[in-house]
Amino acid sequence: MAETPLPFMIGTFVVLAVFFIVDIFFIGRKPHVPSTRECITHIGFFVVAALLFGGLLWMVAGSGPAIEFYSGWLTEYSLSIDNLFVFVIIMANFAVPKTLQKYVLSIGITVALVLRGLFILAGAALITRFTWVFFIFGAFLLVTAAKMVFGSDDDEEYHENGLIRMLRKFMKISDDYDGEHLRTTHDGQRYFTPMLVVFLAIGTTDVLFAFDSIPAIFGLTKDPFIVFTSNVFALLGLQQLFFLLGALLDKLVYLPIGLAVVLAFIGVKLILEAVHENTLPFINGGHAIEAVPEVPTWLSLGVIVVSIGTAAIASLIHMKAEETSK
Numbered sequence: 001m002a003e004t005p006l007p008f009m010i011g012t013f014v015v016l017a018v019f020f021i022v023d024i025f026f027i028g029r030k031p032h033v034p035s036t037r038e039c040i041t042h043i044g045f046f047v048v049a050a051l052l053f054g055g056l057l058w059m060v061a062g063s064g065p066a067i068e069f070y071s072g073w074l075t076e077y078s079l080s081i082d083n084l085f086v087f088v089i090i091m092a093n094f095a096v097p098k099t100l101q102k103y104v105l106s107i108g109i110t111v112a113l114v115l116r117g118l119f120i121l122a123g124a125a126l127i128t129r130f131t132w133v134f135f136i137f138g139a140f141l142l143v144t145a146a147k148m149v150f151g152s153d154d155d156e157e158y159h160e161n162g163l164i165r166m167l168r169k170f171m172k173i174s175d176d177y178d179g180e181h182l183r184t185t186h187d188g189q190r191y192f193t194p195m196l197v198v199f200l201a202i203g204t205t206d207v208l209f210a211f212d213s214i215p216a217i218f219g220l221t222k223d224p225f226i227v228f229t230s231n232v233f234a235l236l237g238l239q240q241l242f243f244l245l246g247a248l249l250d251k252l253v254y255l256p257i258g259l260a261v262v263l264a265f266i267g268v269k270l271i272l273e274a275v276h277e278n279t280l281p282f283i284n285g286g287h288a289i290e291a292v293p294e295v296p297t298w299l300s301l302g303v304i305v306v307s308i309g310t311a312a313i314a315s316l317i318h319m320k321a322e323e324t325s326k
Contacts (some may be wrong), residue, residue, distance in 0.1 A: 046237035055105030105239035108202025134274035135298030258311025
């Protein structure tokens with residue numbers, strides 16, 4: 001398998017940076033509620049961009065990295081859709097005006113991307129030195145999959161994390177928004193607006209989701225470049241998806257099951273890799289089990305597509321049946 005050329009990686013980072021700059025400082029700076037047409041256009045653009053990127057990756061690095069990217073992108077995109085449930089709750093919890101929600105998502109997602117990048121670097125360094133961490137990642141994904149299927153509805157409620165609670169204790173935060181401003185003045189005193197808290201809530205909450213998604217994608221590829229680009233392309237267009245699917249998220253009833261199947265499959269894949277590459281005293285007399293099957297990337301891609309596709313179709317059928325019965 002050929003390595004991804006350095007010029008291609010640098011060019012990719014430059015183009016992705018331009019995407020985010022344009023999205024935040026030009027498109028995102030115009031307070032408005034995106035129309036359905038605008039949302040579909042943006043989402044379509046970023047989906048096509050991801051598909052083209054995978055094709056270019058195939059040309060410069062071979063089929064292996066390209067299939068890994070497609071698998072990782074679909075997994076991260078599917079998990080990002082699940083994140084939208086919490087984003088909806090955060091927006092409602094902080095009473096963010098609809099005209100400012102797109103801007104909030106732009107900044108919040110950018111914060112999340114930076115924090116995810118640091119998390120990816122840490123994860124890459126960890127698995128490079130300690131391959132036994134696959135056991136932990138695999139077990140964590142299996143537990144997460146079980147929670148998605150058997151968990152309670154309480155998980156859908158938003159609870160402020162420790163960072164936000166600490167912020168409220170040490171900083172003066174006003175009750176009202178002042179447009180896009182982070183600072184405002186009341187009775188001659190300077191306050192931070194709730195916009196700052198919302199930015200941090202979106203960004204840090206997304207990183208909490210990364211504890212599910214990052215181990216999942218490391219189960220599909222060990223290449224930090226593919227891990228990072230898969231996350232970026234999954235986050236691009238997420239704000240438009242928020243407005244397009246916001247009213248439909250609660251109707252995608254089978255999406256958690258589809259995601260659970262994907263995470264469970266990747267969890268088993270990681271554990272098999274860990275058994276294959278590590279020597280444990282209680283397994284095979286302290287020798288690595290070379291006969292343990294390795295799951296090919298194309299099979300991973302197939303499982304992801306079938307699981308998410310089936311969940312989406314089943315949800316649509318369920319939604320249609322409910323509408324007919326009314």
